[in-house]
Amino acid sequence: MKISVIGCGYLGSVHAASLASVGHDVIGIDVDAAKIEALSQGRSPIFEPDLPELLSEGIASGRLRFSTNMADARDAELHFIAVGTPQSAGAGSADLSYVDGAFDDLVPYLTEGDVVVGKSTVPVGTAVTHVAAVEARGAHLVWNPEFLREGFAVKDTIQPDRLVYGVADGDEYAVQKLNEVYATAIESSSPVIVTDYATAELVKVSANAFLATKISFINAMAEIAEVTGADVTKLADAIGHDNRIGRKFLNAGVGFGGGCLPKDIRAFTARAEELGRGESVAFLKEVDAINLRRRERVVELVTEELGGSVFQKKVAVLGLAFKPNSDDVRDSPALDVAVRLNGLGAKVVATDPEAIANSRALHPQLVYGTTDEALAGADAVVVVTEWPEYKQLDPAAVHEVVRTPIVIDARNCLDADAWADAGWEYAGLGRQV
Numbered sequence: 001m002k003i004s005v006i007g008c009g010y011l012g013s014v015h016a017a018s019l020a021s022v023g024h025d026v027i028g029i030d031v032d033a034a035k036i037e038a039l040s041q042g043r044s045p046i047f048e049p050d051l052p053e054l055l056s057e058g059i060a061s062g063r064l065r066f067s068t069n070m071a072d073a074r075d076a077e078l079h080f081i082a083v084g085t086p087q088s089a090g091a092g093s094a095d096l097s098y099v100d101g102a103f104d105d106l107v108p109y110l111t112e113g114d115v116v117v118g119k120s121t122v123p124v125g126t127a128v129t130h131v132a133a134v135e136a137r138g139a140h141l142v143w144n145p146e147f148l149r150e151g152f153a154v155k156d157t158i159q160p161d162r163l164v165y166g167v168a169d170g171d172e173y174a175v176q177k178l179n180e181v182y183a184t185a186i187e188s189s190s191p192v193i194v195t196d197y198a199t200a201e202l203v204k205v206s207a208n209a210f211l212a213t214k215i216s217f218i219n220a221m222a223e224i225a226e227v228t229g230a231d232v233t234k235l236a237d238a239i240g241h242d243n244r245i246g247r248k249f250l251n252a253g254v255g256f257g258g259g260c261l262p263k264d265i266r267a268f269t270a271r272a273e274e275l276g277r278g279e280s281v282a283f284l285k286e287v288d289a290i291n292l293r294r295r296e297r298v299v300e301l302v303t304e305e306l307g308g309s310v311f312q313k314k315v316a317v318l319g320l321a322f323k324p325n326s327d328d329v330r331d332s333p334a335l336d337v338a339v340r341l342n343g344l345g346a347k348v349v350a351t352d353p354e355a356i357a358n359s360r361a362l363h364p365q366l367v368y369g370t371t372d373e374a375l376a377g378a379d380a381v382v383v384v385t386e387w388p389e390y391k392q393l394d395p396a397a398v399h400e401v402v403r404t405p406i407v408i409d410a411r412n413c414l415d416a417d418a419w420a421d422a423g424w425e426y427a428g429l430g431r432q433v
């Protein structure tokens with residue numbers, strides 16, 4: 001099928017490349033000329049496993065092209081809206097200006113029988129504001145939220161856990177068209193749920209709200225564990241054995257960050273308040289507060305371990321990305337911890353396998369270096385993103401290069417006993433060793 005993807009950020013670039021890889025003819029459109037130039041040359045604007053290969057293959061096959069000109073969407077019969085919905089400045093609500101702009105720019109090019117597919121994460125009630133303009137051109141509107149995880153984006157796009165189509169009045173034509181687009185995923189057993197716009201929009205935000213709540217739940221238990229001498233990692237293992245609870249997303253630590261979970265729970269709260277149902281999701285404010293407290297707790301732990309002050313102490317901060325296998329530092333707890341320690345006068349040397357450039361763009365005041373540079377002569381080591389290379393560090397070898405063997409494991413990802421046995425003062429979150 002001939003497809004256009006409007007917006008070539010995280011979501012759009014992965015979506016465009018993945019659709020081309022399963023045989024569609026795809027044009028990606030974005031207003032950012034530098035991004036389009038890079039993508040046209042097969043260069044990925046983000047660190048995402050498998051994406052560079054997919055881009056190169058797509059471009060070489062002639063099935064994947066990029067453009068800054070919306071008129072190039074004219075030949076496509078399916079148009080995915082994949083632009084961002086960032087948090088509004090000041091307020092927690094979603095900024096819909098890119099979504100609204102994409103519809104305004106695309107609608108004049110729509111022709112009879114086209115299908116517009118919204119993929120952006122939007123507040124419930126957004127799709128209905130665009131359906132009349134789309135239908136006036138004889139086209140159809142579907143809301144088809146995306147559930148990809150950074151680091152697994154290609155895999156999640158090609159083989160999603162589920163496909164959700166929000167359609168107007170049981171629009172069979174649109175369902176049929178989307179089934180054709182996703183034929184490969186459906187054949188390999190991704191279930192399809194057809195519903196209305198409001199449900200489809202809510203599925204997305206409620207899924208992220210649930211995940212955020214699960215993480216803050218275990219982090220709340222970590223807070224209790226810290227004052228009772230309990231071990232939150234054992235607690236998570238034990239409750240996770242109950243299938244109804246499950247062990248996934250129960251890793252206590254410095255909390256969640258990234259471009260989705262934090263902004264989505266705030267936007268959901270703001271939307272519920274607009275709808276007069278603020279009390280229904282009031283707990284999400286607590287979820288957010290617990291999450292932000294964990295960053296403070298890490299800084300507090302470093303301070304305690306360093307005898308009450310971090311001033312002039314060299315602190316090696318291992319990790320800046322909001323999670324491993326990503327160069328994304330949007331709302332990253334790791335970067336936030338580095339900035340806070342630096343602000344308290346610590347001599348921070350921060351490192352990350354992929355996220356230094358993005359961190360430097362936001363916080364040029366920090367000192368960045370290699371892992372070796374960060375560790376050399378450190379008074380304390382803080383592991384804030386659980387990259388495999390940090391989990392695999394040899395505690396005995398690292399002991400040789402630091403000044404004081406103090407490690408704060410802000411992701412509970414190290415082998416605590418091995419570090420303690422190698423002579424380290426080990427501090428995790430929600431556990432005593």
Ligand code: UGA
Pocket residue numbers: 121146147148149150151208211215248249250251252253254255256257258259260261322323
């Ligand atoms: C999240 C959702 O998982 C995706 O399903 C969704 O499509 C995406 O948002 C989105 O809305 O686009 P992502 O932001 O890539 O995906 O990251 P996650 O893997 O969900 O991790 C989010 C944060 O939670 C990370 O900072 C991670 O370190 C943290 N986390 C995760 C924990 O602190 N503990 C856990 O047990 C799990």
